Amino acid sequence: MFARQQLPLVALISFLLSAVASAQSPPAEAQLKDLGTRKTGVDWPIFLGPTQDSKSSETGIITKWSANKPRIVWQANLGTGYGAPTISKGRLFQFERIGDSARVYSLNAETGKELWKYEYPTDYSDYFGYNNGPRCSPAIDGNRVYAYGAEGMLTCLTADAGKLIWQVDTKKDFGVVQNFFGVGSTPVIEGDLLIVMVGGSPADSQSLGAGNLDRVEGDGSGIVAFDKFTGKVKYKLTDELASYASLKLATINGRRWCFSFSRGGLVGFEPKTGKLDFEYPWRAKILESVNAAMPVVVGDQVFISETYGPGSSLLKVAPGTSEIVWKDDDRRRQKAMMTHWNTPVHHDGYLYGSSGRHTENAELRCIDWKTGKVKWSEPGLTRSSLLYADGHFICQAEYGQLIVFKANPEKYDPVSVVELTPPQAAGPAFGPAPKAPAAGKVLLKYPCWAAPILSHGLLYVRGDDRLICLELIPEKS
Numbered sequence: 001m002f003a004r005q006q007l008p009l010v011a012l013i014s015f016l017l018s019a020v021a022s023a024q025s026p027p028a029e030a031q032l033k034d035l036g037t038r039k040t041g042v043d044w045p046i047f048l049g050p051t052q053d054s055k056s057s058e059t060g061i062i063t064k065w066s067a068n069k070p071r072i073v074w075q076a077n078l079g080t081g082y083g084a085p086t087i088s089k090g091r092l093f094q095f096e097r098i099g100d101s102a103r104v105y106s107l108n109a110e111t112g113k114e115l116w117k118y119e120y121p122t123d124y125s126d127y128f129g130y131n132n133g134p135r136c137s138p139a140i141d142g143n144r145v146y147a148y149g150a151e152g153m154l155t156c157l158t159a160d161a162g163k164l165i166w167q168v169d170t171k172k173d174f175g176v177v178q179n180f181f182g183v184g185s186t187p188v189i190e191g192d193l194l195i196v197m198v199g200g201s202p203a204d205s206q207s208l209g210a211g212n213l214d215r216v217e218g219d220g221s222g223i224v225a226f227d228k229f230t231g232k233v234k235y236k237l238t239d240e241l242a243s244y245a246s247l248k249l250a251t252i253n254g255r256r257w258c259f260s261f262s263r264g265g266l267v268g269f270e271p272k273t274g275k276l277d278f279e280y281p282w283r284a285k286i287l288e289s290v291n292a293a294m295p296v297v298v299g300d301q302v303f304i305s306e307t308y309g310p311g312s313s314l315l316k317v318a319p320g321t322s323e324i325v326w327k328d329d330d331r332r333r334q335k336a337m338m339t340h341w342n343t344p345v346h347h348d349g350y351l352y353g354s355s356g357r358h359t360e361n362a363e364l365r366c367i368d369w370k371t372g373k374v375k376w377s378e379p380g381l382t383r384s385s386l387l388y389a390d391g392h393f394i395c396q397a398e399y400g401q402l403i404v405f406k407a408n409p410e411k412y413d414p415v416s417v418v419e420l421t422p423p424q425a426a427g428p429a430f431g432p433a434p435k436a437p438a439a440g441k442v443l444l445k446y447p448c449w450a451a452p453i454l455s456h457g458l459l460y461v462r463g464d465d466r467l468i469c470l471e472l473i474p475e476k477s
Contacts, residue, residue, distance in 0.1 A: 032143045032159050035108055036090030038475060041456030044087040045140035047186040047246050048294065048451065054345050056389040056454040060473045063392055063404050065416035070470035072420070073458060074112035075443065078465050079103060081133030083186075084450035085460060085467065088140040088159065091115065092460070094467070095147050097122065097133035104138060104147045104157060109458065112469065116162035124151035124182055127210045135184035135244065139194075141228065146194055150182035154196060156231060166231035174200025174221045176242070179263075180210050180290060184244035190258065190271040194228040197260055199242030214287050216241060223247075223260055223267065225274055235274035240264050244292035244341060252300045255319060259295045259302055266295065266304050268317055278322045284309030293339040293353075298346050298369065301325060305344065307357040311335030312372060326372050336372035337365055341449060342385045345393070350375065350409040352393060354384045359398065366409050378412040385451035389472075394452050400444030400463050402452075420444055420461075420468060443468060 041058050048054045062070050079096035086093045092109040095102070098119070105117035124132050136148040145159045152171035157164055170176055170183075176199055185197040200221035208216050218239030225234045240262035248259040249271060258271035265282040269275060282304055283289060289308035296303040302322075305312040311328030312335060328335040337344060337355045340362075344353025349369050355377070356362030362383040366375040384397045388407065392415065395403040402420070406413040420443040444463030453460040457473030 030143055030158075030160060032089045032091075034089040035110075036456060037110060038456040038458070040475075041454075041458075041473070043089065043140075044453050044455040046086060046188065047084065047137040047139070048343060049453070052188075052248055052294070053296065054343060054385075054387050054451055055347070056387065058454055058457065058473060059390045060457075061390045061392065061454075062472055062474070063415050065402075065404060065418045069418060070459060070472050073110070073469045073471050075466060075468045076107065076112050078462065078467055079133065080131045082131065082135050082447075082449055083133075083137045084453060084462065086138050086140055087453065087455040087460075091159065093138040093140060093145050093159070095134040095136065095138050095149075097131075097150075102134060102147075102149045102151075102153065104145065104155065104162065106145075106159070106162060109455065109469075118155075118157055118162040118164065120149075120153060120155065120167070122149060122151050122153070124149070126150075126182060127178070127180055130181055135182065136186040136246075139187055139189060141189045144228065146187055146189075146228075148183060148185075148187055148196065150184070152176055152183050152198075154187075154226070154231070156194075156228070165229075168226065168231050170196070170198050170200070170224070174198050174224070175202065175206055175219065177201050177205055177208060177213070177216045178210060179213065179242055179244075180288065181244065183242065184292070185242060185260075186246040188247045188249050188258070188271075189228060190249060190256070192228055193225045193234060193271065195223065195225045195247055195258060195271055197242045197247060197262065198222065198224045199240065199263065200224075201241070211287075213241070222262055223258075223269070223274075225271070237269060237274045237276055238262065238267050238279065240267060240279070244290055246294045248295045248297060250297040252297070252317065257297075257317070259297065261291045261293070261295050261304050263291060265291075266302065266315070266322075268302070268322060270319075277317070277320050280313075280315060280322055282306070282310060282313060292341040294343040296344060296346055296351065301369075303344070303346075303351065303369070305337050305339040305353075307338040307340045307355075312337045312339075314369070314372065325370075328372070336367050336374060340383055342383065342451065345386045345388050347388055347407050348409070352386060352388075352407070354381070354386075356383065359383055364395065364412065366412075368409075375409050376412055383449075385449070387452040387454060389454050394454075394459070396444075396448050396450075396452050396461055398448050399446045400442050400448050402461065
């Protein structure tokens with residue numbers, strides 16, 4: 001009799017516990033259908049690719065472009081912005097501004113056909129006269145796409161249909177004082193977390209603008225981890241203000257790390273818990289300086305570089321500590337490498353990248369990773385971004401020139417130099433469409449500041465107002 005009386009109570013308790021567990025678990029989501037038809041290659045779901053280092057594992061690329069220039073598969077006119085697209089499941093995701101709206105949209109990555117678009121109002125205005133569009137790339141995780149606007153709006157959408165899941169106004173919620181060029185650090189996904197460089201400030205800093213940025217204080221929200229399903233804050237750390245360098249995830253000796261090259265220097269921490277390991281000051285003394293190149297991680301060493309003063313430094317890291325392997329001498333004018341927004345690429349013990357603050361003094365360089373010794377330097381290529389694939393680098397100069405050169409630490413070894421020209425007509429437009437260039441005119445217009453992307457044999461390059469898809473790896477029948 002006693003047992004029979006207890007059964008309903010046990011069942012009720014079990015039901016209540018199940019309901020609580022269901023409420024706390026991540027919401028179910030539809031699987032993102034793969035629209036891709038190309039048989040080989042990998043997705044490019046986050047800034048600088050699946051390994052966050054602008055390196056592709058794909059092989060068989062066309063290198064002799066003078067004899068066999070890659071076919072233009074499709075091209076599209078762009079709105080306002082600087083960010084590179086991302087690729088997942090045969091879909092391309094782009095973030096732009098059209099008028100007073102920020103627009104996240106998706107295209108078929110192989111055809112350029114529009115799949116969906118989502119817009120929200122934005123009033124961002126750049127202090128220094130650069131364009132007012134997004135700087136960050138979308139980040140894709142399963143059936144979710146995350147976009148971080150220049151004004152600080154953090155948006156999570158479904159990747160299959162562009163439906164809003166959640167949205168957080170980081171400027172409002174964390175008291176962010178506008179940086180020189182707005183928000184420009186692409187977030188990363190780690191487990192159930194979306195980790196974001198926010199750089200919030202207390203109330204008494206809100207009246208200060210970019211001209212007084214050195215007086216602006218942090219309030220412990222330099223980096224914020226959000227629940228990627230709900231947008232709720234899980235942890236915060238560091239008083240550092242935000243920079244333009246995207247966050248870098250890595251596994252070192254079996255432990256996960258996240259590195260933030262923030263406004264004042266490098267921050268190393270454990271991404272799951274937010275436990276701080278170290279802070280390493282590294283910034284030029286002048287007010288109008290920014291850190292913008294993502295850290296490069298090789299083994300247990302982390303390389304950082306900037307272009308306004310101190311140059312580069314290589315650190316060896318371990319839980320709770322870091323030590324200097326080498327750094328540029330602050331007293332000497334010559335530095336190993338001084339990267340602007342472009343992240344250098346490591347290959348076989350050497351680092352390749354564009355060094356120099358301005359168009360006229362930028363040089364393409366190769367340096368020894370272990371020592372910082374300059375192996376070679378090639379002037380006259382303007383500020384440029386690199387993609388490594390199949391023993392070669394594809395270099396996109398800021399005026400649209402594309403250069404293929406061998407990964408050779410002994411000398412600058414170019415294979416092809418090309419400028420993309422019509423006769424192909426412009427593709428679908430996503431805003432006020434620029435006029436198609438006349439015959440013989442280049443298709444990629446300054447500023448070409450986004451790094452090239454290679455996904456499933458297709459190369460994606462962007463200029464000021466145009467995105468072009470080329471077949472870099474022809475499909476075998």
